[in-house]
Amino acid sequence: MRVNFTVNGRRYEADDVWEGESLLYVLRERMGLPGSKNACEQGECGSCTVRLDGVPVCSCLVAAGQVEGREVVTVEGLADFAARRSQAHPGRGHLPHAERSGGGCASGACGTALDKARQWEAEPAGEETRDTGELSPIQQAFIDAGAVQCGFCTPGLLVAADELLERNPEPSDADIREALSGNLCRCTGYEKILDAVRLAAARAEETV
Amino acid sequence: MDFLRPARWEEALAAKAEHPTAVPIAGGTDVMVEINFDHRRPEYLLDLNRIGELSEWEVGQENVRLGACVPYSHIMEHLRAELPGLALASHTVASPQIRNRGGVGGNLGTASPAGDAHPALLAAGAEVEAESVRGTRMIPIDAFYTGVKRNALAPDELIRAVHIKKADGPQQYSKVGTRNAMVIAVCAFGLALHPETRTVRTGIGSAAPTPVRAKEAEEFLNAALEEGGFWDSRTIITPSIAKQFADLAAGACNPIDDVRGTASYRRHAVGIMARRTLGWTWESYRGNGRSTEGAA
Amino acid sequence: MGVTGNPTSINQGTRTKGGIGESTLRPDGILKVTGEFAYSSDMWHEDMLWGHTLRSTVAHAEIVSIDTSEALATSGVYAVLTYDDLPTSVKNYGLEIQDTPVLAHGKVRHHGEPVALVAADHPETARRAAAKIKIDYRELPVITDEASATAPDAILVHEGRGDHHAGHVPHPNIVHRQPIVRGDADAAAARADVIVSGEYVFGMQDQAFLGPESGLAVPAEDGGVDLYVATQWLHSDLRQIAPVLGLPEDKVRMTLSGVGGAFGGREDLSMQIHACLLALRTGKPVKIVYNRFESFFGHVHRHPAKLWYEHGATRDGKLTHMKCRIVLDGGAYASASPAVVGNASSLSVGPYVIDDVDIEAIALYTNNPPCGAMRGFGAVQACFAYEAQMDKLAAELSMDPVEFRQLNAMEQGTLLPTGQVVDSPAPVAELLRRVKARPLPPERQWEVAGEPADVRALPGGLSNTTHGEGVVRGIGYAVGLKNVGFSEGFDDYSTARVRMEVIGGEPVATVHTAMAEVGQGGVTVHAQIARTELGVAQVTIRPADTQVGSAGSTSASRQTYVTGGAVKHSCEAVREKVLEMGRRKFGTYHPAWATAELLLEGGKVVTDGGEVLADLVDVLEDEAVDIELEWRHRPTEAFDLRTGQGNGHVQYSFAAHRAVVEVDTELGLVKVIELACAQDVGKALNPLSVEGQIQGGTTQGLGVAVMEEILVDPKTAKVRNPSFTDYLIPTILDTPTIPVDVLELADDHAPYGLRGIGEAPTLSSTPAVLAAIRNATGLELNRTPVRPEHITGT
Numbered sequence A: 001m002r003v004n005f006t007v008n009g010r011r012y013e014a015d016d017v018w019e020g021e022s023l024l025y026v027l028r029e030r031m032g033l034p035g036s037k038n039a040c041e042q043g044e045c046g047s048c049t050v051r052l053d054g055v056p057v058c059s060c061l062v063a064a065g066q067v068e069g070r071e072v073v074t075v076e077g078l079a080d081f082a083a084r085r086s087q088a089h090p091g092r093g094h095l096p097h098a099e100r101s102g103g104g105c106a107s108g109a110c111g112t113a114l115d116k117a118r119q120w121e122a123e124p125a126g127e128e129t130r131d132t133g134e135l136s137p138i139q140q141a142f143i144d145a146g147a148v149q150c151g152f153c154t155p156g157l158l159v160a161a162d163e164l165l166e167r168n169p170e171p172s173d174a175d176i177r178e179a180l181s182g183n184l185c186r187c188t189g190y191e192k193i194l195d196a197v198r199l200a201a202a203r204a205e206e207t208v
Numbered sequence B: 001m002d003f004l005r006p007a008r009w010e011e012a013l014a015a016k017a018e019h020p021t022a023v024p025i026a027g028g029t030d031v032m033v034e035i036n037f038d039h040r041r042p043e044y045l046l047d048l049n050r051i052g053e054l055s056e057w058e059v060g061q062e063n064v065r066l067g068a069c070v071p072y073s074h075i076m077e078h079l080r081a082e083l084p085g086l087a088l089a090s091h092t093v094a095s096p097q098i099r100n101r102g103g104v105g106g107n108l109g110t111a112s113p114a115g116d117a118h119p120a121l122l123a124a125g126a127e128v129e130a131e132s133v134r135g136t137r138m139i140p141i142d143a144f145y146t147g148v149k150r151n152a153l154a155p156d157e158l159i160r161a162v163h164i165k166k167a168d169g170p171q172q173y174s175k176v177g178t179r180n181a182m183v184i185a186v187c188a189f190g191l192a193l194h195p196e197t198r199t200v201r202t203g204i205g206s207a208a209p210t211p212v213r214a215k216e217a218e219e220f221l222n223a224a225l226e227e228g229g230f231w232d233s234r235t236i237i238t239p240s241i242a243k244q245f246a247d248l249a250a251g252a253c254n255p256i257d258d259v260r261g262t263a264s265y266r267r268h269a270v271g272i273m274a275r276r277t278l279g280w281t282w283e284s285y286r287g288n289g290r291s292t293e294g295a296a
Numbered sequence C: 001m002g003v004t005g006n007p008t009s010i011n012q013g014t015r016t017k018g019g020i021g022e023s024t025l026r027p028d029g030i031l032k033v034t035g036e037f038a039y040s041s042d043m044w045h046e047d048m049l050w051g052h053t054l055r056s057t058v059a060h061a062e063i064v065s066i067d068t069s070e071a072l073a074t075s076g077v078y079a080v081l082t083y084d085d086l087p088t089s090v091k092n093y094g095l096e097i098q099d100t101p102v103l104a105h106g107k108v109r110h111h112g113e114p115v116a117l118v119a120a121d122h123p124e125t126a127r128r129a130a131a132k133i134k135i136d137y138r139e140l141p142v143i144t145d146e147a148s149a150t151a152p153d154a155i156l157v158h159e160g161r162g163d164h165h166a167g168h169v170p171h172p173n174i175v176h177r178q179p180i181v182r183g184d185a186d187a188a189a190a191r192a193d194v195i196v197s198g199e200y201v202f203g204m205q206d207q208a209f210l211g212p213e214s215g216l217a218v219p220a221e222d223g224g225v226d227l228y229v230a231t232q233w234l235h236s237d238l239r240q241i242a243p244v245l246g247l248p249e250d251k252v253r254m255t256l257s258g259v260g261g262a263f264g265g266r267e268d269l270s271m272q273i274h275a276c277l278l279a280l281r282t283g284k285p286v287k288i289v290y291n292r293f294e295s296f297f298g299h300v301h302r303h304p305a306k307l308w309y310e311h312g313a314t315r316d317g318k319l320t321h322m323k324c325r326i327v328l329d330g331g332a333y334a335s336a337s338p339a340v341v342g343n344a345s346s347l348s349v350g351p352y353v354i355d356d357v358d359i360e361a362i363a364l365y366t367n368n369p370p371c372g373a374m375r376g377f378g379a380v381q382a383c384f385a386y387e388a389q390m391d392k393l394a395a396e397l398s399m400d401p402v403e404f405r406q407l408n409a410m411e412q413g414t415l416l417p418t419g420q421v422v423d424s425p426a427p428v429a430e431l432l433r434r435v436k437a438r439p440l441p442p443e444r445q446w447e448v449a450g451e452p453a454d455v456r457a458l459p460g461g462l463s464n465t466t467h468g469e470g471v472v473r474g475i476g477y478a479v480g481l482k483n484v485g486f487s488e489g490f491d492d493y494s495t496a497r498v499r500m501e502v503i504g505g506e507p508v509a510t511v512h513t514a515m516a517e518v519g520q521g522g523v524t525v526h527a528q529i530a531r532t533e534l535g536v537a538q539v540t541i542r543p544a545d546t547q548v549g550s551a552g553s554t555s556a557s558r559q560t561y562v563t564g565g566a567v568k569h570s571c572e573a574v575r576e577k578v579l580e581m582g583r584r585k586f587g588t589y590h591p592a593w594a595t596a597e598l599l600l601e602g603g604k605v606v607t608d609g610g611e612v613l614a615d616l617v618d619v620l621e622d623e624a625v626d627i628e629l630e631w632r633h634r635p636t637e638a639f640d641l642r643t644g645q646g647n648g649h650v651q652y653s654f655a656a657h658r659a660v661v662e663v664d665t666e667l668g669l670v671k672v673i674e675l676a677c678a679q680d681v682g683k684a685l686n687p688l689s690v691e692g693q694i695q696g697g698t699t700q701g702l703g704v705a706v707m708e709e710i711l712v713d714p715k716t717a718k719v720r721n722p723s724f725t726d727y728l729i730p731t732i733l734d735t736p737t738i739p740v741d742v743l744e745l746a747d748d749h750a751p752y753g754l755r756g757i758g759e760a761p762t763l764s765s766t767p768a769v770l771a772a773i774r775n776a777t778g779l780e781l782n783r784t785p786v787r788p789e790h791i792t793g794t
Helices: A023-030 A075-088 A114-122 A137-145 A154-167 A173-179 A191-207 B009-018 B031-036 B072-078 B084-092 B104-110 B117-124 B215-228 B239-251 B263-286 C029-034 C123-131 C146-150 C185-191 C234-245 C272-282 C292-298 C337-346 C379-396 C401-407 C428-437 C522-534 C559-589 C616-620 C687-706 C760-777 C788-792
Strands: A003-007 A010-014 A049-052 A055-058 A071-073 B002-004 B023-025 B044-047 B057-059 B063-067 B126-132 B135-140 B145-147 B158-165 B171-176 B187-194 B199-205 C049-055 C061-067 C077-081 C114-120 C134-139 C174-182 C194-202 C214-219 C225-229 C252-256 C286-289 C305-313 C319-329 C356-364 C471-484 C493-503 C506-512 C538-541 C598-601 C604-607 C612-615 C625-632 C651-664 C669-680 C740-743
Touching (some): A049 A154, A071 A075, A075 A137, A075 A154, A137 A154, A137 A191, A154 C029, A191 C687, B009 B044, B009 B158, B023 B031, B072 B084, B084 B117, B084 B171, B084 B187, B104 B158, B117 B126, B117 B158, B117 B187, B117 B199, B171 B263, B187 B263, B199 B215, B199 B263, B215 B239, B263 C788, C049 C123, C049 C272, C049 C292, C061 C114, C077 C272, C114 C123, C114 C272, C146 C356, C174 C337, C185 C305, C185 C319, C185 C356, C194 C379, C214 C272, C225 C234, C225 C272, C234 C252, C272 C286, C305 C379, C319 C337, C319 C379, C337 C356, C337 C379, C379 C401, C379 C760, C401 C471, C428 C471, C428 C651, C428 C669, C471 C760, C493 C522, C493 C559, C493 C616, C506 C522, C506 C559, C506 C616, C522 C538, C559 C598, C559 C604, C559 C612, C559 C625, C604 C616, C651 C687, C651 C760, C669 C687, C669 C760, C687 C740, C687 C760
Parallel strands (some): A003 A071, B002 B044, B023 B044, C049 C286, C225 C252, C319 C356, C506 C538
Antiparallel strands (some): A003 A010, A049 A055, B057 B063, B063 B158, B126 B135, B126 B158, B171 B187, B187 B199, C049 C114, C061 C134, C077 C114, C174 C356, C194 C305, C214 C225, C214 C286, C305 C319, C471 C651, C493 C506, C493 C625, C598 C604, C604 C612, C651 C669
16 A cells, blocks of 8 residues: 655655554655664554654554554654754754754665664764754753663654653653653663753753 | 555444454554564454544533543543543553553453453443444443453444543542553452442453453442441441452452463452552542542 | 772873763764664665564474475565575584574474574565465473473483583583582581571573664675674674585674664574575575564573572671572573573672582573573572572571671682682672662652652552552662673683774774674773873774674673773774884984883873873874784683682672662562662773663663563473563663762773673672562562562462
8 A cells, every 4th residue: 555644844655565564664664764663563662652743652553554644753853853843932942953854765665774884983982972963952961861872762762752841841750750651771770861851851941 | 454544434334344354443552563463464454543533522411422542641631530540540551652542442442351441441330332334332331341352342333432421439440560660450450439329330450351340349338338328427438348348359350370460369459459449439538538549 | 979999090191081981972872862873673775585584383392394385485485494495514503502403403492493484575475474384393292490301201402412511411401510619518517506598599581672683684796695783792693604604704794783782682693694594595685673572582581590509607697608509491502501500600609708618500401492691691590599598697697687798798819619819809898888878768759748649659650559558668788799701711802903093184093893882882982992092082983893803792791891901902002003103203303202101192192291292193194003903801711510610700790789669568569769789890981881881780680570581381381471561671660760889999900990890780689679578578589580479479
């Protein structure tokens, strides 16, 4: 079947989609957007969390056909999404931002090409990861707080945490824990993830 | 596999009549797991997401008519006063992401004994609005669950809504899982006080082949409360009554041993939850809610 | 973070920003937060096929026949492979013992063993075709425990064993046995005023890394194959893959793709050979991605164990002796079992001084799922048992459990049961003192004035099971002993290639190793080391591949020590070369070139007094210095097979925990309120990463204390819960605050004085939580994980 929908502000059309495919599979394997992760494919880890018409959902449990005509935001579009929100509600402080490309191709199969396996070779290591200006506040906070280890849970956590702060700019620790209770992390013990959300909230507070 | 995308309810009914094996998919939180893990390959998937009315609810005089696809997150947020038991149950469902997609219609359609909504529906009192091209019928919740993952729906029927009695008294819901969030019930218990009829209703999840009410326990308690004049006096229920209620609730279970827990633990835990939820609701009825109610 | 100790003096580059000791940020951080980091499951290639593995549905059976004809005839299917299609005479692989068939031959030995492979144009096509493969099994009785494994008429899991352990084990269904005998435990027992013993059971834990096994194999024009994969040790994979494919190692080119966690579960091969076989057969790139269900069958687990311990002590609280017997279930294939046995036995004493011991550890061959490496590696199971024993002894003696441990704590100079002397700091008593000295978290945190109870702070959490009823607080302590690095005489080395040149007018260092970055932050640390040693700001970390020498495994808490050591070593060689170039070019301009100790700092050559002699840009000009060297830690020795004597380990690692739990004693539900850790790390190269490792390791220990267990049906040896619905790992609502107290007591034998840190916190976390639950409930609880019914007794 054919499915048309909007991802990170861009219209996509996917052809020859098998009816049993999930939104996650279509994003990863057909749209060149592998940022959403396939860790459990049963709604028990949150690694594939995306916004579907604004609502955080597990994309592994959304049938591809169900997104016809709808809007999806993935981790690849999170910085852009946060920047637009910031422009729409300037009262909410955000870091400066530059437009990011949507990534991937318009249709057909295209995921991560092999050169990407080597792409971080070019990135010199170290302090320059601060204040790049191209990240959403929550992305920046995850890096700064040491909330990223293997990083496989990170995309889903970022989408969920960003939505929490949109809804509740000053969450208590219990609020953070509840909002992120659908996102498993196996590396960090969650402490640095809590730190990251607290940091993003505090920075937003400072810039208001 | 074919993917059917009706835009209106009548089209969905027509599609289901034409393809009775079609599997309805709404939140996808059960169906997609089965597809992803290769446990199920339905001939047809019938998507209900495009039918807007299924995600709406109406609050009437007696009942709330809850669309089959109203997500749990909306029930928690908007129907806490009218459906406190179901709102508490909704809060225990899986994760925020799942609560944003799943709804009571899916729980009823799957009819797993572990479905979180069932004990709350049983305790509150509800009717399932089932419809086909042949017409509409109201199935009382007590007659809805017919076996393990089986329900009273005919092959051409779809769930349109659930009519749930508005709370006329305190309601509570507890669920035991082996994790503090995102967990399937080892067992669950729902309890509703109905001061208008001076009755108590219950629901037990995951401790029998189907969700069940603890009828003997209810009857005992109804009689004991009546006899002792508790509804009027609003005095503390004596520990011996609470204990017998809990024992009878545990006795209403017909559980199995599985990876999530043992049969005897389930019986034990249902008894504890029965006693505690009775205590919480009764304290609330007495007017001392704050100290005993739970919230998150 | 508290820092104490006497760090080894570092006289190079301390004035260069972003060097060791700073919490620099991950070089892969931006890619990971934008979703652009390429994990092995994200790889894509034009014209790519999808591989699928058909696995056994039974645990132990003869394969009577396999019929693949219908699968092969399916439209969209490019290849179906079974044992008969293997191209060479090498048909098995294995880390230490090559006993694992690439595809089952004549027999399956565990549930989920790979039997056939399919390559097709869509994963669903591959799955449907695999379902059409007909396998006729004749089931055999299953061996599931020590009694069935060593019964006189037991079926041998592996017949005709010819491995190097076969000769010394008491039964062919025992993979390896390691006794350790020192002193006279029986005679010492006679001096004991109290003796306690216990039998302990440790459940099967899964690594549950979040990124399931996956990779992409691309056939090359030269007849070789390029493999992009997530692993812990590229060169070990290569050594096992190439012979099966019949290719020389240089024609199997491996590149590390993004790794979604590992924790030991990627030490063994999973889909590597399968993807290569399909790619070489079809001539097309083949991607294999396991889903979570398959992942539970795709890697080894932590050995479940039964442990019997006896300890004695005098009335004044001194340990007299210890006897123990540890039976580890290795499952159907050896994997890392022999080394796990070595660890379990040699670390079974824990961080205590006991002169008279009688120790035996064995690993079994059974038809249960294969078990091997997981964070803590044999030491975890032992720590659970000996720490329970310490609490029992303290109770018998009416002593404080922490004081009792401190009284018997190991220290620098202690002689271990293996005869090895602990020759670096061992601050066991101090670690315990620190966790105990912490203020306790406030009680009844669920109570908010005027508000309903906050169930998120209670056992049961959002499930609303208690508003305070039945809740009892408990406190427990534990401390553990872990080795660092590969032991028992293994040639444990790493290789680093370091290049220094001028790019865009700046001196830049490039570090190239084959170290698997699995999330631990090795890449961050390598850049820090290069900055410290070479005085440059810009460091590029090249992706890990097999174009550079082996880095050894990302396991055993060893990478910062060993590959970090290799990077330091190669940087030093580069520095010498650069200084030589400088002397050649500028030596005549300043006498200090010949007389002073010279450093590289801030892009310049400086004297140890801080005087600038030259810019690196001018020294290097358009020349590049490029050096690849191997580096080894001190050699170790094998343990004697009868007495267990030998200097088997290179370094030890210590952590202590205090757990504060609240238990709903009526429902048996547990909420861990706080899990404080104190650990000696020698030198924190990156304090932020150190904390992250300690908190992560602590949480994995918490998981196996209260929820994590792979359940195997004892009648069928089949796995009952291979999913994240029923194999539960802690969520953020199950994980408490984890305050971390870091000591830095340098180990003078190690680079920068550092100590491997990754595993120690996983050891003591579990017994601390168990001790706290015992403290709350008064129950004995000799098994982990604790399930609700163990607490309620129902």
